[in-house]
Each structure stands twice: as C-alpha cells, then as structure tokens.
Amino acid sequence: MLAVSLNPGFVLALAAFAVLAAPQSMRPATIAAAAAGAMYLLLDRDFGAASAVAQMGLTVVLLNLDALSQVFGIAFIAALLLLALYSAPRRSRFEDAAILLLAGGAVSALFVGDLVSFVAAASVAGLAAVWVVLASPLPGANGAGVRLLIWHGLEGLLFLAGVAFHLSSGSAKNEFERLDTASLGGGFIFAALMIRVGAPLAHVWLRDSISHASGAGAVALSVFSSMFGVYALARMFPSEPLLVPIGMAMIVIGALYAAAEDDLRRAAAYALTAQTGVCVTLIGIGSPVALAGAAAHAFTSIFAFALIQMALGAVVMKRGNVRASEIEGLSQAMPMSAVFLALGGLAISATPGFSLYISHAVALDAAAHWDLRLIWSLFAALPALMIASLAIRPALLAFRPALKRPPFAEAPFLMQLAAALATFLSAAVGFNPTWLYRLLPTNGLAFAPFTLDRLAPQLELLGAAGAAYVAIRAVRLVPKERALRLLDVDALYRGPIAGAGRWSGAVMLRIYGAAQTVVSRLADRGRAGFTALAQRCDRPYADSWAGAAQLGVICAVLVIILIARR
Amino acid sequence: MTQIELTPRRGVAGIVFVLCLLLGGAGLALDLLRPHAPAFWPAALPGARALIGVGGALVVVAAMYVLRFAFGQRASEEGGRDARRLP
Numbered sequence: 001m002l003a004v005s006l007n008p009g010f011v012l013a014l015a016a017f018a019v020l021a022a023p024q025s026m027r028p029a030t031i032a033a034a035a036a037g038a039m040y041l042l043l044d045r046d047f048g049a050a051s052a053v054a055q056m057g058l059t060v061v062l063l064n065l066d067a068l069s070q071v072f073g074i075a076f077i078a079a080l081l082l083l084a085l086y087s088a089p090r091r092s093r094f095e096d097a098a099i100l101l102l103a104g105g106a107v108s109a110l111f112v113g114d115l116v117s118f119v120a121a122a123s124v125a126g127l128a129a130v131w132v133v134l135a136s137p138l139p140g141a142n143g144a145g146v147r148l149l150i151w152h153g154l155e156g157l158l159f160l161a162g163v164a165f166h167l168s169s170g171s172a173k174n175e176f177e178r179l180d181t182a183s184l185g186g187g188f189i190f191a192a193l194m195i196r197v198g199a200p201l202a203h204v205w206l207r208d209s210i211s212h213a214s215g216a217g218a219v220a221l222s223v224f225s226s227m228f229g230v231y232a233l234a235r236m237f238p239s240e241p242l243l244v245p246i247g248m249a250m251i252v253i254g255a256l257y258a259a260a261e262d263d264l265r266r267a268a269a270y271a272l273t274a275q276t277g278v279c280v281t282l283i284g285i286g287s288p289v290a291l292a293g294a295a296a297h298a299f300t301s302i303f304a305f306a307l308i309q310m311a312l313g314a315v316v317m318k319r320g321n322v323r324a325s326e327i328e329g330l331s332q333a334m335p336m337s338a339v340f341l342a343l344g345g346l347a348i349s350a351t352p353g354f355s356l357y358i359s360h361a362v363a364l365d366a367a368a369h370w371d372l373r374l375i376w377s378l379f380a381a382l383p384a385l386m387i388a389s390l391a392i393r394p395a396l397l398a399f400r401p402a403l404k405r406p407p408f409a410e411a412p413f414l415m416q417l418a419a420a421l422a423t424f425l426s427a428a429v430g431f432n433p434t435w436l437y438r439l440l441p442t443n444g445l446a447f448a449p450f451t452l453d454r455l456a457p458q459l460e461l462l463g464a465a466g467a468a469y470v471a472i473r474a475v476r477l478v479p480k481e482r483a484l485r486l487l488d489v490d491a492l493y494r495g496p497i498a499g500a501g502r503w504s505g506a507v508m509l510r511i512y513g514a515a516q517t518v519v520s521r522l523a524d525r526g527r528a529g530f531t532a533l534a535q536r537c538d539r540p541y542a543d544s545w546a547g548a549a550q551l552g553v554i555c556a557v558l559v560i561i562l563i564a565r566r
Numbered sequence: 567m568t569q570i571e572l573t574p575r576r577g578v579a580g581i582v583f584v585l586c587l588l589l590g591g592a593g594l595a596l597d598l599l600r601p602h603a604p605a606f607w608p609a610a611l612p613g614a615r616a617l618i619g620v621g622g623a624l625v626v627v628a629a630m631y632v633l634r635f636a637f638g639q640r641a642s643e644e645g646g647r648d649a650r651r652l653p
Contacts, residue, residue: 259626260633262641323641373607377618380609384622392582393626400577453603456596457615463590464619470583472627479630483641486633 005050007063008038008073009108009121012080016100016128020093027096031084034100038107039077042070049113058167059175061113067441069110071295072231074439075302076107078425079223086310086418087216089411090317098131099220106224110231114175115166115189119159122196122228126152129225132217133209138320144212147490151205155195162188179236190237196229197280198273200249204490207257210269215313215415218265222272222305230279230298239286244375247284250277251378259389262484264322264341265312268305271348271390274382275301275356278363281375285366292440293362299436300355300429301348307422308344308390311337314411314419324394325481329402334410338398340419345391347426350383351462352455355429358436361449361458383458384465392466396473397481590616 015034022030042065050063080103087096105125112118130152134145166185179186195202206226210218237243254274261267275297282294314337315322315330331338350360360383367376410416429436437445449455472478487495537550597612605611609618 256625256629256633259629368606368610370606373609376607377609380615381618381622381625384619385626388623388626392586396577396579396582400579452596452600456593456600457612459589459593460597460613461590461593461615461619461622463586463588463593464616465622466586466619467583467590468620468623469626470579470586472623474579474583478627479634482634482638484634484638485641487637487639491637 005045005063006041007108007111008041008077009104009106009111010062011038011041011104012100012107013104013124016097016104019097019100024091024093027093028084028088031087031096031100032081035077035080035084035103039074039081042073042077042111052113058116059114060117061175062117063111064113064176065111067439067443068231068234068295071299071436071439071441072227073107073110075227075299076103076110076224079219079302079306082306082310082418082422082425083216083219083223085421086219086313086415088414090214090216092135092137092214095132095135095214095217098128098135099216102128102132102220102224104128106228109228115163118176118232119156119163122159122232123152123156125224125228126155129209129221132220133213136212136214136217138212138214138316141212144208147494148205148209151195151202155192158188158192158195162186162190162192176235178238181237181240181242186237190240190242193229193232193237194246197226197233197276198229198250199246199280200253201489203250203253203270203273204488206273207266207269207488208490210272210309211263211266215310215317218313218316219306219309222269222309223302226272226276227279227298227302230276230283230294233280233283234291234294238283238291240284243280243284247277247279247281248375248378250274250280251382252277255382255385255389257486257488259385261486262323262325262481264324264327264390264394265309265316266485267324267390268308268312268344268348271386272301272305274386275305275348278360278379278382281379282363282366285372285375287366288442289362289445290366292437292442292445293359293366295440296359296362296436296445297356299439300359300426303422303426303429304344304347304354304356307340307347307419307426310415310419310422311340311344314415315341317415318408318411319406323481323483324397325483327394327398328400329404329406330398332401333406333408336416337411337419338395340416340423341398342391342395343423344419345387345394347423349387349391349462350458351387351391352450352458353427353430355426355436357430357458358433358449361454362445362447364454365447380461384461387462387465388469392469396470590619 012034015030019027019030045065047066049061052059052061054060083099087099102125105121105128109118109121109125112121130145130149133141133148162185165188166179166183169183169185179189181187181190198206206221210221213221233243251274254270254272254277258267258270258274261270279294279297282290282297312322315327315334318334347354347356350356360379363379364376367379433449437447594613594616597615602612608614
C-alpha cells in the first residue's frame, strides 16, 4: 500500500484555494472532502517523523505524528467536518476559504516537527483567523478584525524573536523540545503562547473576535484558536509552574464575565477562556495524569463549545444578535436552536453524559492533593458557575413565551443537523470515555469517571447550583437582563489610549497645519522679495540706487580683474 | 381599555427547578450513602459539593450585580470610544 507522507494540514490549506474558485454548491463538499482526506492521512500513519530536510543549516520536519498531536488532530478535523455541514446554507466564498485556511494552519502546526515550521503554520492560522473576522457580515467586524490583526501580529513577532534567540543561543536545535521560560528564546515563545491561549490581559481578543464573527466563523475561532495554544503549551512548556497561576486567573476571569455578559456569544467566549484555563493549569501541574487530563479537556471542550457556538450562531444568523435581554420567546420561533442552546450549556457545564464531564473528572483527580487544594476547589466550582450562567439562565429566557411570537423562522436544516451531530459526538464520547482515554499521550489512561464517588458529587453540585439559581431568580434577586456590554481590559486601549491617540493625532495635525501656514507665509514673502529684486535687476536704471549699486559692482569686478592680471 | 394577555407566559422555571432539585437530591443522597475514603480537604467531604453548587449560583448573581455596576456600558455604545477617522 502506498504510504503518503504529507502533513494533513497542507491538504486543508490547499483546499482553501480550491474553495475560492469553487461554486457555492461545491464549497461544503470541498471542505468535507478536504477534512476527510486530512483525517485519512492522520489515521493511516504510524507514530514518528517523516523524512527531514535541511534548509539553511536547520532541520525542517514537515510531518511528525505522536499521541499528543493525534488527539488534537482528530478533534480539529472532526470539528471541521461539522463546520462543512454548518456552513453549507450560507453564501460566503471568502469566509469558507478563511475557515479552511485557519483549520489548515492549525492542523499543520500540530504535525510539524520543528520550531520554524511551527511558527510559520501558527502565523498562517493567525492571519486566517483575522480573515475569518473580516469576512463577517456583522457590524463592527472590520474594527474587530484589525484589532485581532494587531494581537496576532504581536504574537507572530514574539514567536519570531523567540525562535531567533533560541537558535542563536548555541544549542542550534530546531526540533520541538521542552523550552525554558528563563531563557530569552523560551520566554518570548511563552509570551506568544500566552496571547494565543488568552491569558489574563490578552484574553479579550477571543471575546472580541468571536462576538464579531459570523456563526460559522465563531465556531471556527472557538475550535482552532485557543485550543491550538493549549497543544503548543503541552508540547513546549509541560510542568511550567508559571502556568498554574495564569490558568487559575483565566478560570476566575472567564467564569465571572461569562456570568455577567448580556451577549451570549461573548459569554460563551469567556466560558471558553475559563475551560482553557483548566487546560493551562493542568499543563502547569505537569503530572502524567494532569497532562493527559489537559489533552482530554481540550478535546472535549472543542466539541462542547462548537455545539454552543453553533446554536448561538443560528440565532445570530436569523436576528443579528443573541443577547440574553432579547431572547425571550426564542423557543417559539426557533425551537430546535433553543434546545441545542440548552444542550450546549449543559455540555460546557461538565454534565454527566456529555464529554466534558469525563475530562473534568480527570482534571479533578489530577488536582486532588493537599498542596493543590485551591486549584481543586476552582475546578470543582467551575461547572456550578457554568450551569447557572450558560445553561439555566439562557434556557429560562429562551423557553419563556413572549407576548408576541418573534418574527423570524428556525435556522436552516443543515445548521440544525450540524448542531445535532456535535451533540451526538459530545454525548458519544461522554458515554464511552475509554475511546478517548486510549488516545491520550500517557499510553492510554485507566480511569473510571462513572464510579459513584465521582458521579454523585457532580450531580449534587450541578443540581444544587441550578436549583439555587432558579430559587434566587424566583424571589427576583437576579438582576433584570439589560442590553449592555461589559468593559474589559480592551476598554483601556479602545478607550483612553484610543482617545489619547485620537486627540494627539488631532493636535499633531493642528501643529502640522500651523507649521504649513507659517512656511507658506514665509515662502510668499520670500517669493515677493525675490520677485521685486529680480524686477529691479531687470530694470537697472529705473531706481537710482539700484543702478548705482550695479555700476559699483561692475567697477569692483573690473578692478579685481585688473589687479589679478598684474 | 385594558389589554388582555392572550398568550400564556409560563416559562420552564418550575420544571427546571424540580429537575435540578431531583438531580441534586439524588446526587447528595448517593454521595452521603456511599462508602467514604478520607478526604484530602474539607471541600471534598461528602455533601460539600452541594454547598459549592449553591455558592457558585450566589457568585453568578453577585458577579452580575458587581461587574454590571462597575463595568457595564449601554450596548449602543459599542465601539463608541474606538479611534476613528477624524471629520
């Protein structure tokens, strides 16, 4: 049998160009065929590196497969298959190509075996993410795309500087290995990955881009952006102690903002930050179980967040936004989307039966030590916050009948089918966890998530949180939903700093204008002076003093010539 | 003239509450009745997850009040302070 040594991501990236030229009816089929081809290349190959080539003294390994890249690759490509279905009803050639290129960049980065190729693939994925946002038809997408371009530009610069410092440090090693944050190269690459995973202060790009992307774009950004950063951290910075506080801060910020946001897509993006924080913390803990848990949690989060973003995206497609303050009566107009929204909320809350539960149980087990008790408590409390803010709260609003039936129809059938398949995948992995555990990097993980000591506390936690939230709401202690947006760190650079830039620009323009006026006036005066002088020189005898002056000059020149000749 | 509300406006809060209560109750009962290993931390004791769950719901409500009060902005002001082209 012919063994093909091709990075699966390259197939997706090449298909992106084919999609640009394909007619609308062929685009979903092209995406699905590319994803199927990539999956075949991934599953057909044994672990190990393909042949390496030398370029400019560096070893370039374009294909290197191992358990870690395989588990992320399967999740990415399966999510792309769902996206092919989900994106079929709408017409956006550029967005389809951008999504495929984003997937191609991310999948390529999973399977390359050297730092330079990794940075190149990550940069392609970053630029494609910007293209996804710019291709969105929603208002404000252009501004969000430019802001994302700045974030990914900064990330790319940090990557490049890190790789350059790493290669120049003397080790001259281009292959993937554990990096040290104390070294200059390692520090720069670590900083770049902090942007990618959405660490505190850099977490706003994810919320900003997801809330301005189209429905399909938001699903793609949820799947291929921050979770790709988790893979890179697991590859290059396992057991890095710095990751523990960073991940914990991500959990806290993500969970609190998800609770308070009115725009449900932003809330889901914050929830993704919180679940990414769980992965980051587990990588920081660094034990074999924790590392396996991080990979498993990334895998399950991909499907759970794809599901909720699909449900939210369907609503956005029909009515332009999906604010908690405006979704009352949603179930009357879009019953299936409302059901998928509730199921997505349950899926991201680690409800038993959904896939996130089986990785959350591993995460809890990895942190069940006295010295990690705060981490364990955060992990334990997170599903309670998620179920209250993203499952119960939207469900109560969406299933409350409105006085007047909302004037829009249900989402197209293929979008519903994609959401149903995402639910099925999430539930299939949730009910059959050994399939995922066998794929994990620690040569499989022997873990039983459905034992009574793990299942009963989780049911107790979710039930208590849900009942408490409904009870608090019943006594009208929950604040009324209002159309608002919450300021975050980006309020600084979109607010005072942008304002300062705008006003300093205005002041500079005024100074420039004043300087131009002064120069123009001086030039006018000079021109007038020279014109007058030239006119006087043209008429040497019109003024007595000018004629005398010229006569004097001529005499002086003649005297000098005579003296010189002697 | 008084407007009569024709559409029933009952939501699913009651059903959700009962379901959560059943789920939580079953979980709590199983948690309390199962044989216990020594807990590494009080929050891992049987029944403690119910308290964590209630605490989580309270934190959600508190976050809604505090964050909206401190950082809330009308939705129509989206991008209102972004740098833009000068007139």
